[in-house]
Amino acid sequence: MQDKKLQDVIYFWIHRANSRSKDYSKKVIKEAGIDITVDQWVLLKQIGERPGLSQVELANATFKDPAAILRIVQILLRKELVKRSARPDDKRTNELFLTEQGQTLVNRLIPLIQGVRAVGLEGLSAEDAESIKKWMKKIFQNFDQKIEEAVR
Amino acid sequence: MQDKKLQDVIYFWIHRANSRSKDYSKKVIKEAGIDITVDQWVLLKQIGERPGLSQVELANATFKDPAAILRIVQILLRKELVKRSARPDDKRTNELFLTEQGQTLVNRLIPLIQGVRAVGLEGLSAEDAESIKKWMKKIFQNFDQKIEEAVR
DNA sequence: AATAAATAATTGATATATCAACTAATTAAA
DNA sequence: TTTAATTAGTTGATATATCAATTATTTATT
Numbered sequence: 001m002q003d004k005k006l007q008d009v010i011y012f013w014i015h016r017a018n019s020r021s022k023d024y025s026k027k028v029i030k031e032a033g034i035d036i037t038v039d040q041w042v043l044l045k046q047i048g049e050r051p052g053l054s055q056v057e058l059a060n061a062t063f064k065d066p067a068a069i070l071r072i073v074q075i076l077l078r079k080e081l082v083k084r085s086a087r088p089d090d091k092r093t094n095e096l097f098l099t100e101q102g103q104t105l106v107n108r109l110i111p112l113i114q115g116v117r118a119v120g121l122e123g124l125s126a127e128d129a130e131s132i133k134k135w136m137k138k139i140f141q142n143f144d145q146k147i148e149e150a151v152r
Numbered sequence: 153m154q155d156k157k158l159q160d161v162i163y164f165w166i167h168r169a170n171s172r173s174k175d176y177s178k179k180v181i182k183e184a185g186i187d188i189t190v191d192q193w194v195l196l197k198q199i200g201e202r203p204g205l206s207q208v209e210l211a212n213a214t215f216k217d218p219a220a221i222l223r224i225v226q227i228l229l230r231k232e233l234v235k236r237s238a239r240p241d242d243k244r245t246n247e248l249f250l251t252e253q254g255q256t257l258v259n260r261l262i263p264l265i266q267g268v269r270a271v272g273l274e275g276l277s278a279e280d281a282e283s284i285k286k287w288m289k290k291i292f293q294n295f296d297q298k299i300e301e302a303v304r
Numbered sequence: 305a306a307t308a309a310a311t312a313a314t315t316g317a318t319a320t321a322t323c324a325a326c327t328a329a330t331t332a333a334a
Numbered sequence: 335t336t337t338a339a340t341t342a343g344t345t346g347a348t349a350t351a352t353c354a355a356t357t358a359t360t361t362a363t364t
Contacts, residue, residue: 003262006198006213010281011173011269013288016215018170019351020295021163026352027299039320046158056342061158063168068321070344075319092329092342110155117163119298120291128287129162135284136165139272143172146271147179171321178322191350208312220351222314227349244312244359 014136017120025116032112034105036079041109043072044081044098048106052095054087081105166288169272177268184264186257188231193261195224196233196250200258204247206239233257 006012025038036044046061047053055073059066073096076082081102087093098106121129158164177190188196198213199205207225211218225248228234233254239245250258273281 003197003266005201006194009269010285010288011170011272013285013292014166014170014173017288017291017295018163018166019215020292020299021166023352024295024299037319042158045155049157054342063171064320065322066343067323067345071320090330090342094343114155117161120163120294122294123290124287132284132287133162133165135276135280136162136169138275139169140165140172142272142274143169143176147172147176175322189349206312216350217352218313219315219353223350242312242360246313 014139021116021120024119025113028112028116029109032108034109036081036105040072040076040081041113043069043076044102044106044109047082047096048098048103051097054093054095056093058096076102166291173268173272176271177265180264180268181261184260186261188233188257192224192228192233193265195221195228196254196258196261199234199248200250200255203249206245206247208245210248228254 022038025041029036029038029041042062043058046058050057050061053061055069056066058064058073059069062069064072073082073084077084080099083097083099084094085097087095124132174190177193181188181190181193194214195210198210202209202213205213207221208218210216210225211221214221225234225236229236232251235249235251236246237249239247276284
């Protein structure tokens with residue numbers, strides 16, 4: 001049975017680009033002497049953008065599983081970068097906030113991560129970057145629709 | 153400190169596209185009643201393309217860690233989809249081959265995975281797809297170079 | 305040839321992803 | 335309003351990713 005070689009498959013390269021951007025982010029964070037993972041950073045960043053959001057809201061925003069969110073949040077609580085409290089009008093729900101330490105760390109990381117983003121886009125124009133973003137959204141939606149379609 | 157919202161970051165969308173393509177592959181494989189993961193499939197496919205390759209070669213081809221390869225290979229051995237034997241001229245090295253069962257499974261999966269690939273690219277032209285592949289390679293290389301640069 | 309360096313595979317530790325099952329709290333329906 | 339359904343969070347199980355350290359073997363060096 002004939003098939004494309006792995007290296008000719010577009011999704012394989014999307015995977016590689018994703019993987020290496022994570023690797024490089026990790027390297028930059030580590031070299032700055034900061035002890036958090038890329039996934040922890042993403043949650044910190046999102047909590048900073050939307051203080052008080054719940055774990056489910058965080059899961060939706062980052063497209064992670066609530067169970068995955070919980071475990072990462074527990075690490076962030078342990079590191080005292082995040083604090084958590086029950087929402088007064090709905091005791092099921094936890095509200096998440098950055099601690100002062102967490103906010104300081106986010107502020108320190110932002111310029112580093114901006115540098116990381118720029119590295120990946122070297123040699124690409126702003127229009128190229130826009131096209132890529134647009135196409136990634138399209139591919140995402142193509143799959144997402146097929147997945148959701150089955151649910152209905 | 154001002155920064156792009158998570159949803160405006162190109163790498164976030166690359167991550168999402170990657171993640172959903174994996175989700176949909178998983179769904180299709182499961183619906184076909186086949187009990188393997190996407191990562192197991194990628195290794196099977198690569199071993200089928202290059203019979204006799206070693207774990208390190210497999211790690212390089214798929215950009216995975218040798219330790220990760222080992223654990224997935226152990227699962228494939230357990231499922232009797234792959235067989236393994238020491239290379240005669242270098243006892244450190246294992247050669248990997250598909251079993252007959254493994255080959256049958258690969259043949260069965262290929263058309264399913266081709267369908268998955270097509271779903272993701274709906275609404276995109278062949279040229280769009282080529283551009284995406286080219287740019288993902290570029291982004292990959294931009295990061296990879298920075299990472300390797302430090303090693304030298 | 306003996307020693308040192310490099311390589312392939314392995315193991316252990318930690319972090320993450322996903323799914324299914326479960327509890328507690330809330331909301332909708334009979 | 336009592337019951338049923340839904341929702342938020344949690345836990346356990348399994349698979350994967352990454353790093354550091356270890357063993358066995360091979361290759362390079364002296």
